[in-house]
Amino acid sequence: MPSATCPALLISAPASGQGKTTVTAALARLWTRRGARVRVFKCGPDFLDPHWHALASGQPVDNLDLWINGETDIRARLHDAAAHSDLILIEGVMGLFDGEPSAADLAVKLGLPVLAVIDAGAMAGTFGALVHGLRHYRPGLPWAGVLANRVASEGHEQMLRASVRADDLGVQPGGIDAGWLGGLRRDTGFALPERHLGLTSAAELPDAQQRLDALADALEYTPLGRLDAAGWQRWAVAFEAPPEQPVAPLLRGRTVAVARDAAFCFIYPANLDTLRALGAELVFFSPLADEPVPDCDALWLPGGYPELHADALQQGMRCRTSLAAHIAAGKPVWAECGGMMPLFDAITLADGVRVPMWGLLPGEVAMQPRLAALGAQRWRTSRGELRGHSFHYSTLTTPLLPVAHTEPATGRGQPEAVYGLGALRASYFHAWFASNLEATEDLFTLG
Structure with a gap:
């Protein structure tokens, strides 16, 4: 079976609570509203974040874990998604390098470009150090860029942008700033509510769709949100098809x-x-x-x-x-x-x-x-x-x-x-x- 190519991002962060789910759901909602076929996946065995991503994309959300699924299962799911989608989004788990296996392990093994989401609400110059560490800690990590979350103002965003070294942003000839993907303003109206097991299920909130639309509206004004379909091709990934594994009908008739x-x-x-x-x-x-x-x-x-x-x-x-x-x-x-x-x-x-x-x-x-x-x-x-x-x-x-x-x-x-x-x-x-x-x-x- 031939490979299937589709733009794909793995959305990760330095830690939990940085805004990975928010940005993933906002991207899924933004591109679904534009008529794109978006498939979202979640790293790790999480049940709650996928509820939001399914609502945002209108598609089922599968989990990807190199140990629990196995690499063959993951490759099969991503190959199938790439063959039937315009965009693939994968939300990481915890921090980029946390867990055994980590989101970084998945990115390296499958060649998935990493978008780092960083909560910049209480920092300025240190933001650049975090970007540098995330990008270079693991040799061979595919890199897409960085998005600042919970930004206080335009001036704050400019300080954050200035703190990041040019080689960490991947500035291309002609001045195309490929790695700075913008900042989302701090807004309590964007928050997705939580409780003891994680996020509140989207199905329990009557305004869940409005929350997602508000997030998509805000993201639309960032460099990431302004990219068109051609711009996303910089993150195209060829997903190879694993060997087919026939499934015996062990529960037929039950x-x-x-x-x-x-x-x-x-x-x-x-x-x-x-x-x-x-x-x-x-x-x-x-x-x-x-x-x-x-x-x-x-x-x-x-x-x-x-x-x-x-x-x-x-x-x-x-x-x-x-x-x-x-x-x-x-x-x-x-x-x-x-x-x-x-x-x-x-x-x-x-x-x-x-x-x-x-x-x-x-x-x-x-x-x-x-x-x-x-x-x-x-x-x-x-x-x-x-x-x-x-x-x-x-x-x-x-x-x-x-x-x-x-x-x-x-x-x-x-x-x-x-x-x-x-x-x-x-x-x-x-x-x-x-x-x-x-x-x-x-x-x-x-x-």
Whole structure:
């Protein structure tokens, strides 16, 4: 299969909180309004930023992680996107060189030009030192340029621009300042709201689209925003197609029910695609609306925010009764993180209030003031290694003995327990289904 070429940027920063998501979403919205076909990706196993990017671009957003996905999977996704898109945007994770693997590792391996977004709200001359360090710390890093965020005024922007050395901007013959891509003014109206797991989901805010339009309007006045389609060709990348890997229909003839609503919203689109590729028919329902489990062969309870909707979930007797019947019938259930929490006797919220839950598994969940676990994990199943990650602010106390444990990918951090009851499997582990199709088959065929 021939390579596919498309302009692409990897948008990164010196650290979290600099404005990567804001700039990525603004770019996606700006070019989508212009009629371009924009595909956005997110580095790392993040569930929340992709909600904003999907709203901005009108397209599904996949995650890219060199360890969790594997390089072949990433190359296949980017090649397909390049063949059907006018522009590819990839938001980095944390700082440019943070993590194992980092956004910089992805940029170097795939030849992705890096746009650095730097929060310049409390600096002037030091801005140039940060640009120099980001550009030269990793030899061979493809470089696109820098965008200053939270700029106070035109004078402040001029100081920031003057602090950057000419060779770090890549000034071209004829005076074309290719690397200075402008500054976004400080404006609280541009802020995307956050809470304990990250950004608030775009679907929860009635003015989410207006926020994105305001961001796109502001970006349009920067050098980056003024570039036309021809200008973006400086960042064209040829994405090679990996060898095709046929997928056996391991779940053909099986119907998988998926909980999907504001309480169960941590769903990788790629996981749904994997289940469909395996031959499964997917049906969706809302526990939050007290909908019963649909007629199905297996059930997936994905992660989300059950703690924010504990009272409503407690009252969902139709859903609980149908779920209990599904479990009693020996039908498979895969419950991960937030999808696991309501299965236990109760959740104690951050304010100390204990809310009874479904009581289908013995144990108590308690929200914590700090992050309880974070990091990539592997589960060595009988069908091979299933990869994913954990990220949660709650802890679990249960008399259940684990049927398995995951392992931290880097050797640091704590393993996650996998609990079992009949054909039910539950864990804080979030699985990336495409990393092991046979192990994924087992999740939905046990019993």
